[in-house]
Amino acid sequence: xxxxxxLYNMSFDxxxxxxxxxxxxxxxxxxxxxxxxxxxxxxxxxxxxNTCTPDSVMLAxxxxxxxxxxxxxxxxxxxxxxxxxxxSIFTGQMGSxxxxxxxxxxxxxxxxxxxxxxxEGYACYKPVEINVVKPPYEDKKGTLDNGHVMVLLTDxxxxxxxxxxxxxxxxxxxxxCIIGYGKITFDTVMEGYEKFTLNxxxxxxxxxxxxxxxxxxxxxxxxxxxxxxxxxxxDEFSFVY
Numbered sequence: 127x128x129x130x131x132x133l134y135n136m137s138f139d140x141x142x143x144x145x146x147x148x149x150x151x152x153x154x155x156x157x158x159x160x161x162x163x164x165x166x167x168x169x170x171x172x173x174x175x176n177t178c179t180p181d182s183v184m185l186a187x188x189x190x191x192x193x194x195x196x197x198x199x200x201x202x203x204x205x206x207x208x209x210x211x212x213x214s215i216f217t218g219q220m221g222s223x224x225x226x227x228x229x230x231x232x233x234x235x236x237x238x239x240x241x242x243x244x245x246e247g248y249a250c251y252k253p254v255e256i257n258v259v260k261p262p263y264e265d266k267k268g269t270l271d272n273g274h275v276m277v278l279l280t281d282x283x284x285x286x287x288x289x290x291x292x293x294x295x296x297x298x299x300x301x302x303c304i305i306g307y308g309k310i311t312f313d314t315v316m317e318g319y320e321k322f323t324l325n326x327x328x329x330x331x332x333x334x335x336x337x338x339x340x341x342x343x344x345x346x347x348x349x350x351x352x353x354x355x356x357x358x359x360x361d362e363f364s365f366v367y
């Protein structure tokens with residue numbers, strides 16, 4: 127965390143490759159910097175797909191060495207199992223990976239004690255119709271996909287382990303450890319980048335311990351439902367105080 131309350135690499139300019147998968151940090155990043163941004167690439171790349179990649183062409187701000195992050199919903203398969211994987215990026219790290227079941231846990235949150243008013247950034251979304259659905263989202267088939275960016279400020283004792291395979295997710299409405307929350311949904315085809323301001327609503331005056339920032343190309347991706355090919359570009363994030 128910088129002295130003015132920003133996270134490392136919120137511009138999404140710095141990237142490296144670890145084996146076959148992209149990681150959102152520079153080659154010379156410190157251990158702390160490497161732990162800020164996570165994605166599912168570690169698991170999906172083993173199956174030939176990176177769902178979270180740098181893009182040096184689709185930029186909100188031009189310049190040498192600039193990148194955005196491109197999140198793309200794709201099908202991944204192993205043996206006889208096939209599942210939809212939304213493109214996503216989040217603050218935290220990958221947990222355990224089960225390739226045979228095409229499942230993985232995610233450890234959400236990085237240490238953070240500030241109380242920003244909002245998250246600003248740029249987004250360009252190009253959704254397609256939802257063509258893969260799992261219960262309880264069968265009624266979404268054939269409708270236009272939607273993506274989102276979400277922010278949580280919490281005072282969890284430790285990172286929250288998201289486990290889609292076990293249906294374990296953050297209960298945004300009822301988790302008493304949530305201090306601040308904000309979400310913006312993208313549900314139309316954008317021609318180019320649009321600037322957004324995601325306001326954070328605070329539920330109490332406690333000091334956070336963790337911040338979670340999540341971007342996803344398919345909002346129902348946690349439930350293995352979405353449109354194959356829906357793509358969300360994000361760029362130049364910053365907290366507003």
